[in-house]
Amino acid sequence: MFSLKALLAKPFASFIIKKEKQWIDNPIETQENVFQELISQATSTAFGTDHDFISVNNHTDFVKRVPVRDYEDLKPYVERVVAGEPDVLWPGKPLYFAKTSGTTSGAKYIPLTKESMPTHVTAARNAILSYIHETGNSQFVSGKMIFLQGSPVLHEQNGIQLGRLSGIVAHFVPQYLQKNRMPSWETNCIEDWETKVEAIVKETLPENMTVISGIPSWVQMYFEKIQQKTGQKVGDVFKNFNLFIFGGVNYEPYRAKFENLIGRKVDSIELYPASEGFFAYQYKQDEKGMLLLLNAGIFYEFISADTFFDENPTRLTLKDVQVGVNYVMVISTNAGLWAYNVGDTIMFTSTKPYRVIVSGRIKHFISAFGEHVIGKEVEQALKEAIEATDFQISEFTVAPQITPEFGLPFHEWFIEFENEVSDVSELAVKIDQALQNQNSYYFDLIKGNVLQPLKITMVKKNGFQDYMKSIGKLGGQNKLPRLSNDRKIADKIYDLNLIK
Structure with missing residues (x-):
């Protein structure tokens, strides 16, 4: 009733x-x-x-x-x-x-x-x-x-x-x-x-x-x-x-x-x-x-993410934006923030x-080799890959591996799985293909033998919670970055022995 x-x-x-x-x-x-x-x-x-x-x-x-x-x-x-x-x-x-x-x-x-x-x-x-x-x-x-x-x-x-x-x-x-x-x-x-x-x-x-x-x-x-x-x-x-x-x-x-x-x-x-x-x-x-x-009480400006780090990038207002372009969002507000870079890309x-x-964070991307991979792309690639499999994901983050022991550099995906998983090779292939389909730079680097296809490293159950706890960011509004352009998170995961 x-x-x-x-x-x-x-x-x-x-x-x-x-x-x-x-x-x-x-x-x-x-x-x-x-x-x-x-x-x-x-x-x-x-x-x-x-x-x-x-x-x-x-x-x-x-x-x-x-x-x-x-x-x-x-x-x-x-x-x-x-x-x-x-x-x-x-x-x-x-x-x-x-x-x-x-x-x-x-x-x-x-x-x-x-x-x-x-x-x-x-x-x-x-x-x-x-x-x-x-x-x-x-x-x-x-x-x-x-x-x-x-x-x-x-x-x-x-x-x-x-x-x-x-x-x-x-x-x-x-x-x-x-x-x-x-x-x-x-x-x-x-x-x-x-x-x-x-x-x-x-x-x-x-x-x-x-x-x-x-x-x-x-x-x-x-x-x-x-x-x-x-x-x-x-x-x-x-x-x-x-x-x-x-x-x-x-x-x-x-x-x-x-x-x-x-x-x-x-x-x-x-x-x-x-x-x-x-x-x-x-x-x-x-x-x-x-x-x-x-x-x-917010006035918005938008700067194309591709030009954001140029000396004088063009600052667009709402009337000039286009669908499907990755923009850095800049705000001026009635709280006193002026032409303020929030750090998000939309x-x-x-x-x-x-x-x-x-679509991500302007500081959270991977471009160690010029690939310009953003958060939206890795999330979409993972979504497409798991829809075609039985894998269930709890959490993940991605980092570049620039100096591997063997072979070409690659993107290392740290994934905590919900279900029991023994072989992730099929999933890695599907994610990599989906990422190549979205990002032409990444596609060129794989085809040009600058990078080898991504590799998945399995994280222990509740491993990412343990990582967040170790850096004092468990709970609240704290979020695990999807992407890093360095190995800080990756190294910490290894140091804490959170690899399955």
Whole structure:
């Protein structure tokens, strides 16, 4: 029987989607308005003064005055904000800093302002409402929902609250969902990830779980523990669980494993959140790509990944992008990030409306021999290969082997298999062929005998969890890089004796 909450969700979803259509149908105008508003608001800030915002009337003016920066380049301004100085990157002081662990710059402090914070919450809500509007399925709002996230415990620094993004967002769960949310506040505050997952399993097992969300690799850990405790499929334990919400990594490599753990197919919603902004969410169940959010206080620029490291690469706005091109995404936001390189590469799957997929990280690629292999390509190659076999993959990463003991260099694929595997030679051939079909540079290097076909190295059960634990990044928003252009991860896997 439908609850009142489930019945009310449908007209509310229709109302919100109708409002959203206003900017979806006017994308270029919407982005121009966002740009003008951002410049206007920040003209009197230290950054705005330093970069002559008062003279910025259009994107061309902006490009002349504001270079693309990553966190390290913006750090001198951020440090002033962290020290408590107001009006540096954005008027006033931020409400929060989302603290993230950068790969090259140590801890990063990403500001969240009173203008930017609501957009994170609204986008997550609208993703669910969009699903309700499309499918008519709203019964799940009556059950229990869980988001596997970082601790909501915050610390104050110079009058600004500091914590992980997912922990900060936990403070903004709408009142009407408070009774539905899990785990308990006390459990959510547990810092040690393994202890936390055990507590979450204990709390959720007796409940009517209808929505489960989080980064797939960590949700997998939760599902496995449920199966260990009960001896049942997750879908049998939680009979009304029918919606999985995820973000952070591509779900495809995990899909077969999840369907096996759950015991049936469930609908899913993909999100594209980051500390720097909530960029996109899945708008349609049967269409590839996520809807790029153009009215959320973020102005987007795009640089072709092939030219990104050139001296003066062309910075495109939305009106000039093309479907299928690998772009580095650059953002300016109402949190005070200006021409900021998020580090992600995206591809447009549509321009009516503007939908994107995350294709990888600009720093996470393999081009040790000029092959320019990106995350999307290895994930697609693996997906094609396992669809034609009985292999089930838990996790993987890829690194170049430049100086093998024998023969030509090659790409080494470290794969943790879910099922018992003795011979991976067939799978290696299929992956290699699929990768050659996608990437002409890689094809040429194989055919030209510069590289030999890839080799698979099997990782022990839970080996990647052990690796992440060894570097202090187990759980939360931490993700295993799919690709490295060096051997740092590979060497650590060998050093920890995680090879099967």
